[in-house]
Amino acid sequence: MSKKKKKKDLFSRIASYYDKLIGDFDYHSLKEYLDLNQNDILLDIGGGTGRASKILEKEVNQCIILERSIEMLKQAKKSSKSLFLIQGLSNKIPLKNNSVNKIFLNDTIHHIREQKETIDDCYYVLGKQGKLIIRDYDRSYFWNFFLILFEKILMFKSKFLTPFELEEMVKNHPFEDINIKRPNKSTFIFEATK
């Protein structure tokens, strides 16, 4: 019987040079938006190579990456020994309810197919007063058209959102204090408190 080798997804194929391709995570310009503190248990969903987490972990008590691609996680393991790494899917978060108090998705929500189910799981895993922080590219900003096209060409099957579509999505849950912040025209930071 012939064994068909499963084709790796694009992130797994580019994992070893992903950081060089994308560049450093600019924590400095995002610091005020993320509002992290030393007691936080931070879950970085789709945390990839740990590009953001290896910086953010210094600001919090514990940083956990949940990531689909093993190859990306292998890079995260190299980037920091103290990160807690979990291979899995955002819509099946293998953590207890109320177990983290910050969840961050950086440049990730548009790559997730099960966006609604991911928000559901985030709600359950967050503790009371916990914060969901989503940073992404705004589909409605004209110049992001080229990014959207580029990802289409790469056959990423991305689903870009506007911050208002995201707001509609989280309305299934009684999140409080929904905030949409704009570090620049192309990106938004969506924040909701449980």
Ligand SMILES: C[S@@+](CC[C@H](N)C(=O)[O-])C[C@H]1O[C@@H](n2cnc3c(N)ncnc32)[C@H](O)[C@@H]1O
């Ligand atoms: C553009 S990368 C961003 C990586 C990281 N957040 C950063 O800022 O460097 C998107 C990541 O999301 C991961 N991903 C996509 N869908 C996922 C899912 N459903 N669950 C977990 N990770 C997922 C991909 O494997 C990839 O590593």
